[in-house]
Amino acid sequence: DIVMTQSPDSLAVSLGERATINCKSSQSVLYSSNNKNYLAWYQQKPGQPPKLLIQWASTRESGVPDRFSGSGSGTDFTLTISSLQAEDVAVYYCHQYYGSFITFGQGTRLEIK
């Protein structure tokens, strides 16, 4: 299994400030067949299912605000929220999805400072 490790486990950021969440995979999720990183980010609010924010490490889903951005390649990835809004309070998960043995990170809880 590919193990996904996020850091930090929790994060408190002031409104309007930048939030950065890191994700490291135990092996590369960049596949040479199409030069794509099979890395996604989800946002989960209490009582709701996860919402897909970003796939291919940096491609935002339709309707996701542009303050959310993803970066990285290979084994190291970052989710950045450029200016934190109150509605961004949630748990964020990274997820590798190459093939059928998919795995998730342990989650990062984002709160307002």
Added chain:
Amino acid sequence: QITLKESGPTLVKPTQTLTLTCTFSGFSLSTSGVGVGWIRQPPGKALEWLALIYWSDEKHHSPSLRSRLSITKDTSRNQVVLTMTNMDPADTATYYCAHRLRDTGGWHPLDYWGQGILVTVSS
């Protein structure tokens, strides 16, 4: 519009078998590239992938739970069924089903999710 909904018992006893049904609309599991997966989340904990089934009837199960899991599809009824044997209190979790796609661009992540069903294992 793609929607999925989980159904089944919300309380099971230890050692019993859990059977959950995912009923979906907006896509067909007879369409090439389409898949449906099951994922669970214990209260306050992380997501854990359980199983996937594809249009071709190809199936994959989490290695750590493979001996206890079974996934099947009923294409005509737009349903996917997950069975988990020998339930334990540690299996208490919200169980989700979700849609997945594989196309010429490669595999895609689980994109559409059901609301989930909380299953409690207790005597």
